[in-house]
Amino acid sequence: MTDTQLDTSTKDTASPKESGVVLETRGLVKRFGTNTVLDGIDLTVHRGEAVVVVGPSGCGKSTLLRCIVGLEQLDGGQVLLDGEVVSGEGASVRSKETRQRVGMVFQSYDLFPNKTVLGNVMLAPLKVQKRDKTKVMAQAEQLLRRIGLWDKRDVYPSTLSGGQKQRIAIVRALMMNPDVMLFDEITAALDPEMVHEVLQVVVELADGGLTMVVVTHEMRFAEALADRIILLDAGHVVEESSNPSQFFSNPQTQRAKDFLRSFEFERSRENE
Amino acid sequence: MDGGAIAAGIPFFGTLDWDFIAENTPVFIEAAGVTLNISFWGIVFSLLLGLVCAMILELRIPVARQITLAYIEISRGTPLLIQLFLIFFGLPKLGIRWSPELSAIIGLTFLGGSYMCEAIRAGLESVGSIQYESAQVLGMGRLQTMRFIVIPQAISTSLPGIVANVIFLIKESSVVSGIALADLMYQAKDLIGMTYDTAETLLLLVITYAVILLPISIIGTILERRFDYARR
Numbered sequence: 001m002t003d004t005q006l007d008t009s010t011k012d013t014a015s016p017k018e019s020g021v022v023l024e025t026r027g028l029v030k031r032f033g034t035n036t037v038l039d040g041i042d043l044t045v046h047r048g049e050a051v052v053v054v055g056p057s058g059c060g061k062s063t064l065l066r067c068i069v070g071l072e073q074l075d076g077g078q079v080l081l082d083g084e085v086v087s088g089e090g091a092s093v094r095s096k097e098t099r100q101r102v103g104m105v106f107q108s109y110d111l112f113p114n115k116t117v118l119g120n121v122m123l124a125p126l127k128v129q130k131r132d133k134t135k136v137m138a139q140a141e142q143l144l145r146r147i148g149l150w151d152k153r154d155v156y157p158s159t160l161s162g163g164q165k166q167r168i169a170i171v172r173a174l175m176m177n178p179d180v181m182l183f184d185e186i187t188a189a190l191d192p193e194m195v196h197e198v199l200q201v202v203v204e205l206a207d208g209g210l211t212m213v214v215v216t217h218e219m220r221f222a223e224a225l226a227d228r229i230i231l232l233d234a235g236h237v238v239e240e241s242s243n244p245s246q247f248f249s250n251p252q253t254q255r256a257k258d259f260l261r262s263f264e265f266e267r268s269r270e271n272e
Numbered sequence: 273m274d275g276g277a278i279a280a281g282i283p284f285f286g287t288l289d290w291d292f293i294a295e296n297t298p299v300f301i302e303a304a305g306v307t308l309n310i311s312f313w314g315i316v317f318s319l320l321l322g323l324v325c326a327m328i329l330e331l332r333i334p335v336a337r338q339i340t341l342a343y344i345e346i347s348r349g350t351p352l353l354i355q356l357f358l359i360f361f362g363l364p365k366l367g368i369r370w371s372p373e374l375s376a377i378i379g380l381t382f383l384g385g386s387y388m389c390e391a392i393r394a395g396l397e398s399v400g401s402i403q404y405e406s407a408q409v410l411g412m413g414r415l416q417t418m419r420f421i422v423i424p425q426a427i428s429t430s431l432p433g434i435v436a437n438v439i440f441l442i443k444e445s446s447v448v449s450g451i452a453l454a455d456l457m458y459q460a461k462d463l464i465g466m467t468y469d470t471a472e473t474l475l476l477l478v479i480t481y482a483v484i485l486l487p488i489s490i491i492g493t494i495l496e497r498r499f500d501y502a503r504r
Contacts, residue, residue: 069409100411110406114424122422124410156501176410247295 014245022047022082022211023068024181025104029076029236030063037063039235040077045107045213050206052214052222052244055232056259061215062107064232065182067131068213069104081179100128103173109165110158111172117144120151121172136175143171147201163194167201174205180203181212188217199225219263223248231256282442292472296463300480303459308484310373311442311456314380318441319434321381322388328388330396340389347386352447355379360451376448380441387437395430396422428499435492440487455479 023045028036037060045051053061068079070087078088081101085091096204111120118140125136147167157165167184174182183202187195198230199221206212206225216222222229226244230237231253239256241247251257326343328336345356356379360372370378400423407417449458460477464470 071405071408097411102409103411106406108491110400110402112403112406112421112422115460124412127416127420128411158501170408211393 005023008094010145010187021045022049023079023213024070024080024083025064026080026088027077028064028067028074028079030060031075038067038237039187041232041235041237043213043230045211047167047211048209050210050212050214050225050226051228051230052226052260053230053232054216054219054222055238057211059232060235061232062184064211065104065184068180069102069182087170100176102182103176103178103180104182104184105166105169105173105186107188108252109157109162109169109189111160111165114155115155116156117149117160117168120168121175124172125175139175143174144168144262147171161194162190163197165189166194166198170198170201170205174198179211181210181214183214185215185217187221212250219248219260231259233259285300288472288475289469292393292469293476294495296473296476299459299463300456300476303454303456304480304484306453307442307445307455309344310376310380310448310453311445312376314445315438315441317381317383318437321385322390322392325385325389326392326396329393344386344389347383348465352379352383352444353450355382356447356451363373372448372451372453374454375451376445379448380445381443384441387440391430391433392426394428395428398429400427401440408471417494424499425501428501431492431496431499432446435496438492439488442485442488444480 004110009156019221021044025041025043028043029036030036041060041064042050043064053064055061061066063072067074067087070079074088076088078085078090080086086101087098089230111117112123115123118137121140121144122133122136125131125139126133135193140153144153147170148166149168149171152160152164152168161169170183170186173241186202189199190198195218199218201213202212203221203225214225223244228240229244229247231239231247231251233255235255239247239251239253241252247256249262306465325340328340359370359379359382360375363370403421403425404417407421412420445455446457448455449461452458455460460473463473467473478498
Protein backbone atom coordinates (compact mmCIF):
# COMPACT_ATOMS: atom_id res chain seq x y z
CA MET A 1 0.00 0.00 0.00
CA THR A 2 1.44 3.28 -1.07
CA ASP A 3 -0.66 5.44 1.20
CA THR A 4 1.27 4.12 4.18
CA GLN A 5 4.08 6.36 3.00
CA LEU A 6 2.00 9.48 3.56
CA ASP A 7 3.60 12.05 5.77
CA THR A 8 0.98 12.77 8.37
CA SER A 9 3.32 14.32 10.90
CA THR A 10 2.06 17.83 10.22
CA LYS A 11 -1.60 16.86 10.26
CA ASP A 12 -3.64 18.20 13.10
CA THR A 13 -6.03 15.39 13.83
CA ALA A 14 -7.25 16.77 17.12
CA SER A 15 -10.39 18.57 16.03
CA PRO A 16 -12.04 20.33 13.11
CA LYS A 17 -10.83 23.86 12.52
CA GLU A 18 -14.18 25.42 13.17
CA SER A 19 -14.50 28.95 12.00
CA GLY A 20 -17.88 29.08 10.27
CA VAL A 21 -19.91 26.86 8.02
CA VAL A 22 -18.91 27.06 4.35
CA LEU A 23 -20.94 24.26 2.83
CA GLU A 24 -24.16 22.71 3.99
CA THR A 25 -26.65 20.24 2.59
CA ARG A 26 -30.11 20.00 4.13
CA GLY A 27 -32.26 16.95 3.55
CA LEU A 28 -30.64 16.33 0.19
CA VAL A 29 -32.56 13.83 -1.93
CA LYS A 30 -31.55 12.44 -5.30
CA ARG A 31 -33.36 9.76 -7.26
CA PHE A 32 -32.57 8.01 -10.51
CA GLY A 33 -35.92 6.69 -11.66
CA THR A 34 -37.37 4.75 -8.77
CA ASN A 35 -33.96 4.31 -7.14
CA THR A 36 -33.36 6.75 -4.29
CA VAL A 37 -29.60 7.26 -4.23
CA LEU A 38 -29.49 9.98 -1.58
CA ASP A 39 -32.23 10.02 1.01
CA GLY A 40 -32.13 13.16 3.12
CA ILE A 41 -28.44 13.88 3.55
CA ASP A 42 -27.54 16.56 6.08
CA LEU A 43 -23.92 17.61 5.83
CA THR A 44 -22.11 20.57 7.32
CA VAL A 45 -18.58 21.51 6.33
CA HIS A 46 -16.71 24.20 8.26
CA ARG A 47 -14.05 26.47 6.88
CA GLY A 48 -10.69 24.73 6.74
CA GLU A 49 -12.21 21.35 7.48
CA ALA A 50 -11.42 18.13 5.59
CA VAL A 51 -14.49 15.91 5.53
CA VAL A 52 -13.95 12.41 4.18
CA VAL A 53 -16.88 10.38 2.88
CA VAL A 54 -16.45 6.61 2.73
CA GLY A 55 -18.82 3.82 1.94
CA PRO A 56 -19.41 0.84 -0.32
CA SER A 57 -19.65 1.23 -4.08
CA GLY A 58 -23.02 2.57 -5.17
CA CYS A 59 -23.85 4.11 -1.79
CA GLY A 60 -24.20 7.59 -3.29
CA LYS A 61 -20.81 9.14 -2.46
CA SER A 62 -20.10 10.44 -5.95
CA THR A 63 -23.72 11.49 -6.45
CA LEU A 64 -23.47 13.56 -3.27
CA LEU A 65 -20.50 15.48 -4.70
CA ARG A 66 -22.20 15.88 -8.07
CA CYS A 67 -25.28 17.31 -6.35
CA ILE A 68 -23.16 19.74 -4.36
CA VAL A 69 -21.34 21.03 -7.44
CA GLY A 70 -24.55 21.30 -9.44
CA LEU A 71 -24.01 18.54 -11.99
CA GLU A 72 -27.21 16.84 -10.79
CA GLN A 73 -30.64 18.35 -10.24
CA LEU A 74 -31.87 17.75 -6.71
CA ASP A 75 -35.12 15.88 -6.06
CA GLY A 76 -35.35 17.39 -2.61
CA GLY A 77 -33.46 19.42 -0.05
CA GLN A 78 -30.96 22.21 -0.50
CA VAL A 79 -27.28 22.97 -0.96
CA LEU A 80 -26.01 26.11 0.76
CA LEU A 81 -22.74 27.96 0.31
CA ASP A 82 -21.90 30.48 3.02
CA GLY A 83 -25.54 30.31 4.12
CA GLU A 84 -26.87 31.06 0.64
CA VAL A 85 -29.07 28.47 -1.08
CA VAL A 86 -27.33 27.65 -4.36
CA SER A 87 -29.23 24.52 -5.35
CA GLY A 88 -32.63 23.03 -4.59
CA GLU A 89 -35.70 24.73 -3.17
CA GLY A 90 -35.32 28.51 -3.05
CA ALA A 91 -31.96 28.65 -4.86
CA SER A 92 -30.93 32.28 -5.16
CA VAL A 93 -27.96 32.10 -7.51
CA ARG A 94 -27.31 30.48 -10.86
CA SER A 95 -25.59 27.11 -10.99
CA LYS A 96 -22.80 28.54 -13.17
CA GLU A 97 -21.82 30.89 -10.34
CA THR A 98 -21.98 28.05 -7.82
CA ARG A 99 -19.56 26.01 -9.85
CA GLN A 100 -16.95 28.73 -9.71
CA ARG A 101 -17.07 28.64 -5.91
CA VAL A 102 -16.80 24.86 -5.68
CA GLY A 103 -13.85 23.09 -7.30
CA MET A 104 -14.07 19.44 -8.24
CA VAL A 105 -11.60 16.79 -9.34
CA PHE A 106 -13.02 13.65 -10.91
CA GLN A 107 -12.06 10.01 -10.72
CA SER A 108 -11.28 9.71 -14.42
CA TYR A 109 -8.72 11.90 -16.13
CA ASP A 110 -10.60 14.99 -17.19
CA LEU A 111 -7.93 17.34 -18.53
CA PHE A 112 -8.77 18.90 -21.89
CA PRO A 113 -6.63 16.98 -24.41
CA ASN A 114 -6.68 19.87 -26.89
CA LYS A 115 -5.01 22.22 -24.40
CA THR A 116 -1.49 22.24 -23.00
CA VAL A 117 -1.00 22.02 -19.25
CA LEU A 118 -0.94 25.82 -19.02
CA GLY A 119 -3.92 26.04 -21.34
CA ASN A 120 -5.83 23.69 -19.07
CA VAL A 121 -5.12 25.56 -15.85
CA MET A 122 -5.48 29.10 -17.27
CA LEU A 123 -8.55 28.67 -19.50
CA ALA A 124 -11.33 29.12 -16.94
CA PRO A 125 -9.69 31.93 -14.91
CA LEU A 126 -9.19 33.88 -18.14
CA LYS A 127 -12.41 33.09 -20.01
CA VAL A 128 -14.87 32.54 -17.16
CA GLN A 129 -13.54 34.76 -14.39
CA LYS A 130 -12.05 37.29 -16.86
CA ARG A 131 -9.03 37.78 -14.63
CA ASP A 132 -5.82 39.57 -15.55
CA LYS A 133 -3.56 37.30 -17.61
CA THR A 134 -0.34 38.29 -15.83
CA LYS A 135 -1.80 37.49 -12.43
CA VAL A 136 -3.30 34.22 -13.67
CA MET A 137 0.05 33.20 -15.15
CA ALA A 138 1.81 34.02 -11.87
CA GLN A 139 -0.69 31.89 -9.94
CA ALA A 140 -0.35 29.05 -12.44
CA GLU A 141 3.44 29.13 -12.11
CA GLN A 142 3.26 29.14 -8.33
CA LEU A 143 0.86 26.19 -8.17
CA LEU A 144 2.57 24.14 -10.89
CA ARG A 145 5.95 24.66 -9.22
CA ARG A 146 4.38 23.58 -5.92
CA ILE A 147 3.41 20.21 -7.42
CA GLY A 148 6.70 19.96 -9.33
CA LEU A 149 5.19 20.13 -12.82
CA TRP A 150 6.12 23.63 -14.00
CA ASP A 151 8.53 22.11 -16.52
CA LYS A 152 5.55 20.30 -18.09
CA ARG A 153 3.61 23.53 -18.70
CA ASP A 154 3.83 23.40 -22.51
CA VAL A 155 3.09 19.71 -23.06
CA TYR A 156 -0.26 18.13 -23.89
CA PRO A 157 -2.00 15.79 -21.40
CA SER A 158 -1.44 12.73 -23.60
CA THR A 159 2.26 12.80 -22.69
CA LEU A 160 1.61 12.83 -18.92
CA SER A 161 1.27 9.95 -16.47
CA GLY A 162 -2.02 9.38 -14.66
CA GLY A 163 -0.61 10.83 -11.45
CA GLN A 164 0.62 13.94 -13.22
CA LYS A 165 -2.75 14.41 -14.89
CA GLN A 166 -4.58 14.25 -11.58
CA ARG A 167 -2.17 16.68 -9.91
CA ILE A 168 -2.72 19.13 -12.77
CA ALA A 169 -6.49 18.60 -12.52
CA ILE A 170 -6.18 19.61 -8.85
CA VAL A 171 -4.23 22.74 -9.83
CA ARG A 172 -6.81 23.56 -12.50
CA ALA A 173 -9.58 23.48 -9.90
CA LEU A 174 -7.49 25.51 -7.42
CA MET A 175 -6.89 28.20 -10.04
CA MET A 176 -10.55 29.22 -9.63
CA ASN A 177 -9.84 30.03 -5.95
CA PRO A 178 -12.80 27.91 -4.79
CA ASP A 179 -14.33 28.11 -1.33
CA VAL A 180 -14.56 24.31 -1.20
CA MET A 181 -12.80 21.53 -3.11
CA LEU A 182 -14.48 18.21 -3.86
CA PHE A 183 -12.34 15.16 -4.62
CA ASP A 184 -14.17 12.20 -6.10
CA GLU A 185 -12.06 9.04 -5.78
CA ILE A 186 -9.23 10.82 -7.52
CA THR A 187 -6.84 7.88 -7.26
CA ALA A 188 -9.26 5.14 -8.31
CA ALA A 189 -7.98 5.05 -11.90
CA LEU A 190 -4.29 5.31 -11.01
CA ASP A 191 -1.53 2.73 -10.91
CA PRO A 192 -0.68 1.99 -7.26
CA GLU A 193 2.72 3.67 -7.46
CA MET A 194 1.12 6.92 -8.62
CA VAL A 195 -1.44 7.04 -5.83
CA HIS A 196 0.96 8.48 -3.28
CA GLU A 197 2.04 11.48 -5.33
CA VAL A 198 -1.58 12.54 -5.77
CA LEU A 199 -2.71 11.92 -2.22
CA GLN A 200 0.30 13.79 -0.90
CA VAL A 201 -0.88 16.91 -2.74
CA VAL A 202 -4.33 16.60 -1.15
CA VAL A 203 -2.86 16.14 2.31
CA GLU A 204 -0.69 19.24 1.83
CA LEU A 205 -3.70 21.24 0.72
CA ALA A 206 -5.63 20.12 3.79
CA ASP A 207 -2.68 21.06 5.99
CA GLY A 208 -2.75 24.46 4.31
CA GLY A 209 -6.33 24.95 5.49
CA LEU A 210 -8.24 24.26 2.28
CA THR A 211 -11.84 23.26 2.90
CA MET A 212 -12.55 19.95 1.21
CA VAL A 213 -14.92 17.02 0.89
CA VAL A 214 -13.12 13.88 -0.15
CA VAL A 215 -14.65 10.65 -1.40
CA THR A 216 -12.16 7.81 -1.26
CA HIS A 217 -11.60 4.09 -0.91
CA GLU A 218 -8.07 4.63 0.43
CA MET A 219 -8.73 4.03 4.12
CA ARG A 220 -5.25 4.91 5.38
CA PHE A 221 -5.42 8.13 3.42
CA ALA A 222 -8.88 8.82 4.84
CA GLU A 223 -7.61 8.34 8.38
CA ALA A 224 -4.60 10.56 7.78
CA LEU A 225 -6.58 13.33 6.11
CA ALA A 226 -9.94 13.54 7.83
CA ASP A 227 -11.00 16.09 10.40
CA ARG A 228 -14.35 14.35 10.23
CA ILE A 229 -15.35 11.10 8.61
CA ILE A 230 -18.73 10.08 7.30
CA LEU A 231 -19.88 6.59 6.40
CA LEU A 232 -22.56 6.60 3.73
CA ASP A 233 -24.66 3.56 2.93
CA ALA A 234 -27.75 3.20 0.75
CA GLY A 235 -28.21 6.96 0.59
CA HIS A 236 -28.03 7.53 4.35
CA VAL A 237 -25.36 8.77 6.74
CA VAL A 238 -24.77 5.66 8.83
CA GLU A 239 -22.02 6.97 11.08
CA GLU A 240 -20.24 10.28 11.49
CA SER A 241 -17.15 10.85 13.58
CA SER A 242 -14.90 13.78 14.40
CA ASN A 243 -12.30 11.34 15.62
CA PRO A 244 -11.15 9.36 12.57
CA SER A 245 -8.75 7.17 14.59
CA GLN A 246 -11.61 6.10 16.82
CA PHE A 247 -13.85 5.52 13.82
CA PHE A 248 -11.37 3.12 12.31
CA SER A 249 -10.39 1.38 15.55
CA ASN A 250 -13.75 1.35 17.30
CA PRO A 251 -16.71 2.08 15.02
CA GLN A 252 -20.03 2.63 16.77
CA THR A 253 -22.46 0.99 14.36
CA GLN A 254 -22.66 -2.57 13.10
CA ARG A 255 -22.72 -1.34 9.50
CA ALA A 256 -19.46 0.55 10.02
CA LYS A 257 -17.91 -2.54 11.63
CA ASP A 258 -18.95 -4.67 8.66
CA PHE A 259 -17.68 -2.10 6.20
CA LEU A 260 -14.32 -1.72 7.91
CA ARG A 261 -13.89 -5.48 8.33
CA SER A 262 -13.27 -5.70 4.60
CA PHE A 263 -10.20 -3.56 5.09
CA GLU A 264 -8.85 -5.47 8.09
CA PHE A 265 -7.22 -8.07 5.86
CA GLU A 266 -5.44 -5.26 4.08
CA ARG A 267 -4.22 -3.81 7.36
CA SER A 268 -3.12 -7.13 8.78
CA ARG A 269 -1.03 -7.72 5.67
CA GLU A 270 0.59 -4.31 6.12
CA ASN A 271 1.43 -5.03 9.76
CA GLU A 272 3.05 -8.37 8.99
CA MET B 273 16.15 14.22 -74.04
CA ASP B 274 12.76 15.62 -73.04
CA GLY B 275 10.06 13.92 -70.95
CA GLY B 276 7.99 12.98 -73.98
CA ALA B 277 10.94 11.17 -75.57
CA ILE B 278 11.63 9.27 -72.33
CA ALA B 279 7.97 8.29 -72.01
CA ALA B 280 7.89 7.27 -75.68
CA GLY B 281 10.42 4.54 -74.85
CA ILE B 282 8.08 2.92 -72.31
CA PRO B 283 5.43 0.41 -73.49
CA PHE B 284 1.92 1.99 -73.65
CA PHE B 285 3.40 5.49 -73.39
CA GLY B 286 5.28 4.81 -76.62
CA THR B 287 1.97 4.41 -78.44
CA LEU B 288 0.59 7.77 -77.28
CA ASP B 289 0.27 10.86 -79.43
CA TRP B 290 2.34 13.34 -77.37
CA ASP B 291 1.61 16.24 -79.69
CA PHE B 292 -2.11 15.75 -79.02
CA ILE B 293 -1.44 15.75 -75.27
CA ALA B 294 0.67 18.93 -75.46
CA GLU B 295 -1.93 20.63 -77.65
CA ASN B 296 -4.89 19.83 -75.37
CA THR B 297 -3.28 20.39 -71.98
CA PRO B 298 -4.52 24.04 -71.85
CA VAL B 299 -8.07 22.79 -72.45
CA PHE B 300 -7.79 20.58 -69.38
CA ILE B 301 -6.24 23.36 -67.31
CA GLU B 302 -9.23 25.54 -68.16
CA ALA B 303 -11.67 22.74 -67.39
CA ALA B 304 -9.85 22.11 -64.10
CA GLY B 305 -10.75 25.71 -63.19
CA VAL B 306 -14.42 24.89 -63.67
CA THR B 307 -14.13 21.69 -61.62
CA LEU B 308 -12.25 23.50 -58.86
CA ASN B 309 -14.73 26.38 -58.80
CA ILE B 310 -17.86 24.27 -58.40
CA SER B 311 -16.08 21.84 -56.05
CA PHE B 312 -14.77 24.63 -53.83
CA TRP B 313 -18.17 26.25 -53.33
CA GLY B 314 -19.88 22.88 -53.11
CA ILE B 315 -17.49 21.83 -50.33
CA VAL B 316 -17.79 25.13 -48.43
CA PHE B 317 -21.59 24.99 -48.46
CA SER B 318 -21.54 21.26 -47.69
CA LEU B 319 -19.49 21.94 -44.57
CA LEU B 320 -21.85 24.70 -43.47
CA LEU B 321 -24.94 22.58 -44.16
CA GLY B 322 -23.30 19.59 -42.48
CA LEU B 323 -22.46 21.65 -39.39
CA VAL B 324 -26.02 22.97 -39.12
CA CYS B 325 -27.48 19.47 -39.56
CA ALA B 326 -25.04 17.99 -37.01
CA MET B 327 -25.98 20.64 -34.45
CA ILE B 328 -29.70 20.03 -35.07
CA LEU B 329 -29.20 16.30 -34.48
CA GLU B 330 -26.93 16.83 -31.46
CA LEU B 331 -29.28 19.33 -29.81
CA ARG B 332 -32.27 17.13 -30.75
CA ILE B 333 -34.35 20.05 -31.99
CA PRO B 334 -37.90 18.78 -32.56
CA VAL B 335 -39.24 18.76 -36.15
CA ALA B 336 -35.91 20.07 -37.51
CA ARG B 337 -34.36 16.78 -36.38
CA GLN B 338 -36.89 14.69 -38.31
CA ILE B 339 -36.48 16.88 -41.41
CA THR B 340 -32.68 16.56 -41.15
CA LEU B 341 -32.85 12.78 -40.82
CA ALA B 342 -35.12 12.57 -43.88
CA TYR B 343 -32.77 14.84 -45.83
CA ILE B 344 -29.76 12.67 -44.93
CA GLU B 345 -31.50 9.52 -46.12
CA ILE B 346 -32.63 11.10 -49.41
CA SER B 347 -29.26 12.75 -50.02
CA ARG B 348 -27.23 9.62 -49.40
CA GLY B 349 -29.74 7.26 -50.95
CA THR B 350 -29.95 8.83 -54.41
CA PRO B 351 -27.21 9.29 -57.04
CA LEU B 352 -25.82 12.78 -57.62
CA LEU B 353 -26.68 12.57 -61.32
CA ILE B 354 -30.38 12.11 -60.49
CA GLN B 355 -30.21 14.95 -57.96
CA LEU B 356 -28.64 17.19 -60.62
CA PHE B 357 -31.24 16.23 -63.22
CA LEU B 358 -34.01 17.08 -60.77
CA ILE B 359 -32.40 20.43 -59.97
CA PHE B 360 -31.48 21.38 -63.55
CA PHE B 361 -34.32 19.82 -65.58
CA GLY B 362 -37.03 19.27 -62.96
CA LEU B 363 -37.13 22.56 -61.08
CA PRO B 364 -37.71 24.70 -64.23
CA LYS B 365 -41.11 23.02 -64.43
CA LEU B 366 -41.84 24.71 -61.09
CA GLY B 367 -40.54 28.00 -62.45
CA ILE B 368 -37.12 27.74 -60.78
CA ARG B 369 -34.25 28.12 -63.26
CA TRP B 370 -30.63 28.07 -62.21
CA SER B 371 -27.47 28.21 -64.32
CA PRO B 372 -25.49 24.96 -64.78
CA GLU B 373 -22.81 26.29 -62.37
CA LEU B 374 -25.32 27.16 -59.65
CA SER B 375 -27.16 23.88 -60.19
CA ALA B 376 -23.89 21.98 -59.86
CA ILE B 377 -22.94 23.80 -56.65
CA ILE B 378 -26.41 23.22 -55.16
CA GLY B 379 -26.30 19.58 -56.23
CA LEU B 380 -22.88 19.02 -54.65
CA THR B 381 -24.03 20.82 -51.50
CA PHE B 382 -27.17 18.67 -51.30
CA LEU B 383 -25.07 15.52 -51.58
CA GLY B 384 -22.08 16.68 -49.51
CA GLY B 385 -24.11 18.18 -46.67
CA SER B 386 -25.31 14.78 -45.47
CA TYR B 387 -21.84 13.23 -45.61
CA MET B 388 -20.29 16.22 -43.83
CA CYS B 389 -23.07 16.07 -41.23
CA GLU B 390 -22.24 12.46 -40.39
CA ALA B 391 -18.49 13.17 -40.19
CA ILE B 392 -19.03 16.17 -37.89
CA ARG B 393 -21.57 14.29 -35.78
CA ALA B 394 -19.11 11.43 -35.29
CA GLY B 395 -16.60 13.99 -34.00
CA LEU B 396 -19.08 15.61 -31.62
CA GLU B 397 -20.19 12.25 -30.24
CA SER B 398 -16.58 11.19 -29.66
CA VAL B 399 -16.14 13.90 -27.01
CA GLY B 400 -16.79 12.21 -23.67
CA SER B 401 -19.33 13.50 -21.16
CA ILE B 402 -16.52 14.05 -18.65
CA GLN B 403 -15.22 16.85 -20.88
CA TYR B 404 -18.58 18.62 -20.77
CA GLU B 405 -18.81 18.12 -17.00
CA SER B 406 -15.26 19.35 -16.40
CA ALA B 407 -16.06 22.50 -18.35
CA GLN B 408 -19.32 22.94 -16.41
CA VAL B 409 -17.55 22.51 -13.08
CA LEU B 410 -15.15 25.26 -14.14
CA GLY B 411 -18.14 27.54 -14.68
CA MET B 412 -17.98 27.52 -18.47
CA GLY B 413 -21.21 28.18 -20.35
CA ARG B 414 -22.55 26.12 -23.22
CA LEU B 415 -21.03 28.26 -25.96
CA GLN B 416 -17.64 28.46 -24.23
CA THR B 417 -17.66 24.70 -23.75
CA MET B 418 -18.40 24.16 -27.44
CA ARG B 419 -15.85 26.74 -28.60
CA PHE B 420 -12.88 25.94 -26.39
CA ILE B 421 -13.37 22.26 -25.59
CA VAL B 422 -15.82 20.29 -27.71
CA ILE B 423 -15.36 21.61 -31.26
CA PRO B 424 -11.52 21.47 -31.24
CA GLN B 425 -11.69 17.87 -30.01
CA ALA B 426 -14.48 16.99 -32.44
CA ILE B 427 -12.44 18.36 -35.36
CA SER B 428 -9.63 16.00 -34.41
CA THR B 429 -11.96 13.02 -34.83
CA SER B 430 -13.93 14.41 -37.79
CA LEU B 431 -11.00 15.50 -39.89
CA PRO B 432 -10.21 12.20 -41.63
CA GLY B 433 -13.89 11.88 -42.58
CA ILE B 434 -14.10 15.49 -43.73
CA VAL B 435 -10.95 15.15 -45.88
CA ALA B 436 -12.32 11.94 -47.40
CA ASN B 437 -15.57 13.78 -48.16
CA VAL B 438 -13.70 16.67 -49.79
CA ILE B 439 -11.87 14.26 -52.10
CA PHE B 440 -15.12 12.37 -52.74
CA LEU B 441 -16.96 15.56 -53.70
CA ILE B 442 -14.24 16.72 -56.09
CA LYS B 443 -14.29 13.35 -57.83
CA GLU B 444 -18.09 13.27 -57.77
CA SER B 445 -18.16 16.69 -59.45
CA SER B 446 -17.34 14.85 -62.70
CA VAL B 447 -21.05 14.04 -62.85
CA VAL B 448 -21.90 17.70 -63.59
CA SER B 449 -20.89 17.11 -67.20
CA GLY B 450 -24.38 15.58 -67.39
CA ILE B 451 -25.91 19.07 -67.22
CA ALA B 452 -23.63 20.49 -69.92
CA LEU B 453 -21.11 22.15 -67.60
CA ALA B 454 -17.66 22.20 -69.23
CA ASP B 455 -15.73 20.58 -66.43
CA LEU B 456 -12.88 18.05 -66.78
CA MET B 457 -15.13 15.10 -67.54
CA TYR B 458 -17.16 17.08 -70.06
CA GLN B 459 -14.02 18.16 -71.93
CA ALA B 460 -12.65 14.61 -71.88
CA LYS B 461 -15.87 13.17 -73.36
CA ASP B 462 -15.93 16.00 -75.90
CA LEU B 463 -12.36 15.33 -77.00
CA ILE B 464 -12.87 11.58 -77.23
CA GLY B 465 -16.00 12.16 -79.32
CA MET B 466 -14.18 14.45 -81.69
CA THR B 467 -10.78 12.76 -82.01
CA TYR B 468 -11.13 9.14 -80.77
CA ASP B 469 -7.80 9.69 -78.96
CA THR B 470 -9.20 7.89 -75.94
CA ALA B 471 -5.95 6.84 -74.25
CA GLU B 472 -4.37 10.30 -74.44
CA THR B 473 -7.53 12.04 -73.26
CA LEU B 474 -8.09 9.70 -70.31
CA LEU B 475 -4.40 10.02 -69.36
CA LEU B 476 -4.77 13.81 -69.32
CA LEU B 477 -7.97 13.44 -67.28
CA VAL B 478 -6.35 11.15 -64.70
CA ILE B 479 -3.26 13.33 -64.38
CA THR B 480 -5.35 16.51 -63.93
CA TYR B 481 -7.50 14.92 -61.21
CA ALA B 482 -4.36 13.59 -59.51
CA VAL B 483 -2.72 17.03 -59.59
CA ILE B 484 -5.82 18.46 -57.89
CA LEU B 485 -6.37 15.67 -55.37
CA LEU B 486 -2.87 14.73 -54.25
CA PRO B 487 -2.11 18.11 -52.62
CA ILE B 488 -5.50 17.98 -50.88
CA SER B 489 -4.67 14.53 -49.56
CA ILE B 490 -1.27 15.76 -48.31
CA ILE B 491 -2.78 18.87 -46.71
CA GLY B 492 -5.40 16.62 -45.10
CA THR B 493 -2.70 14.41 -43.61
CA ILE B 494 -0.85 17.44 -42.25
CA LEU B 495 -4.06 18.81 -40.71
CA GLU B 496 -4.88 15.43 -39.16
CA ARG B 497 -1.47 15.42 -37.48
CA ARG B 498 -1.91 19.03 -36.42
CA PHE B 499 -5.19 18.22 -34.67
CA ASP B 500 -4.22 14.79 -33.35
CA TYR B 501 -3.96 15.77 -29.68
CA ALA B 502 -3.66 12.17 -28.56
CA ARG B 503 -0.25 11.80 -30.18
CA ARG B 504 1.38 14.94 -28.87
